[in-house]
Amino acid sequence: MDISVSGIKKSFGEKIVLDGFSGTFRETHLTCIMGPSGCGKTTLLNILMGIELQDEGAISGMPKKPGAVFQEDRLCESFNAISNVRMVCAKGMKDSFIASHLESIGISDLSQPVREFSGGMKRRVAIVRAILSDSDILFLDEPFKGLDDDTKNLVMDYVVENTRNRTVVLVTHSLDEVKALDCDMILMGEKE
Template identity: 30%
Template sequence: MQMKLEVENLTKYFDDKLIFKNVTFSVKDSERLAIIGKSGSGKTTLIKIIMGLTNSNSGKIIFDTPPEFSVVFQENLLFEERTVYENLIFCCEIDKTTALKLLSELELEDYINTKVKALSGGMKRRIAILRAIVKRGNIFIFDEAIREVDGYTANLIISFLNKRLKNAPLIYITHDESEIEKLNFDKIIKL
């Protein structure tokens, strides 16, 4: 999976308030980039600019190939009235055997036919992460991927990500510095 992203001198204001100024970085091939900062520092805004969901005031974003994003937003964005399996096949083709194998890595195999609305918040988070992995874009963007999960579940997710995203470019947004050590990032940016 070859991909190169370059961000050059991005600046963003909301009205007259400066959110960030002259942010510059690159991510290529299988690099992992962590963007860390307090709440309100512009982390989510930055990735929305990268994905083309909002504009910057100045700066450039350059991709060497057309981006195919696999994203986990802060909100889970799942179909509550659909089953876990239906949520997985919504974005791509995946057979039930493969789905069960992946679900078992996140200790969710018993819930493949369960409607998402019946799941806990931590279970929904794992489904949102798994759906991004299954989509298999050429760049992964995770915004607060392990927020609101207990320590055991956080470690389960981190282990899963380390295994499944071994050779994929990842931009990972967090406010928690302890996550950075566990996911072995190549680069870290503080906002």
């Protein structure tokens, strides 16, 4: 079922962040949301995930189990990469399967705690964690930020390959990312 968003309004105090946003996110498709900073993209994701409540408007068709990559990596710093991913996986997923996903995007040191990783390595762990999560829908908020071009291309290919036939909502500032991901696009303005 497609997700339908109608007339979403959200304010924080006097600041109107979303002013009547409407849109459709197609089931089993990747949809990219683009727009200038401050137009409400992250707020919209937080509303869709149930982290924030809208002031007005309706949402229908929302799957029950979200997975996410936030703007911050939100990893357990003292855990290794496999343990960070395992926390959100379905029971029975083998460590070797998780390791193969991490290794496919260049994470090879699987025993050290992630606090010893670079920012780009942590980002990739967060992406694998979302992809392998036991979820019905994925929300990815600027998932490729902080990655160099070669790594970004590798990780974008990984995301496309591993989200086929899944519903994915991805926030980006990059038209190049939209083109590489071959996704539906929703363009948000200064005020929605």
